[in-house]
Amino acid sequence: MANKKGRWKRAIVSSVSTVLVFAIAMILGFSLQKCIVLPGYEQDGTCCSDADMLGCLLSLGQISQRDGLLVTWYHAANSKEQMKAALSSSVMVLESDVTTEGCDTVDETGVPIMVHPPAIYSDNT
Numbered sequence: 001m002a003n004k005k006g007r008w009k010r011a012i013v014s015s016v017s018t019v020l021v022f023a024i025a026m027i028l029g030f031s032l033q034k035c036i037v038l039p040g041y042e043q044d045g046t047c048c049s050d051a052d053m054l055g056c057l058l059s060l061g062q063i064s065q066r067d068g069l070l071v072t073w074y075h076a077a078n079s080k081e082q083m084k085a086a087l088s089s090s091v092m093v094l095e096s097d098v099t100t101e102g103c104d105t106v107d108e109t110g111v112p113i114m115v116h117p118p119a120i121y122s123d124n125t
Contacts, residue, residue, distance in 0.1 A: 010104065083114070
């Protein structure tokens with residue numbers, strides 16, 4: 001029973017943390033990225049907070065139409081090195097896995113970290 005509770009707890013923490021990190025990465029990426037506006041598109045410099053990702057990328061001129069196949073991703077930007085590489089590349093969206101440091105061990109800290117399971121330690125918090 002305790003093992004099942006631990007699994008659910010880890011799944012919930014991982015899911016919430018992933019969404020939070022993704023949202024922060026999107027906000028930072030759009031805030032810090034120098035945008036190239038395609039001909040025929042106006043650039044207002046911001047995305048509406050209620051817009052979806054394709055809407056934001058479209059308004060920023062990153063894609064020419066509402067088509068997810070035009071979006072470029074960096075998969076598994078989990079370590080500081082991978083995150084730095086992703087941020088200095090031309091990708092539009094970063095993907096990472098989030099769990100808690102030392103997950104399911106006696107050393108679990110509750111600190112969210114970016115790491116791909118089954119790893120439980122990372123240099124990126």
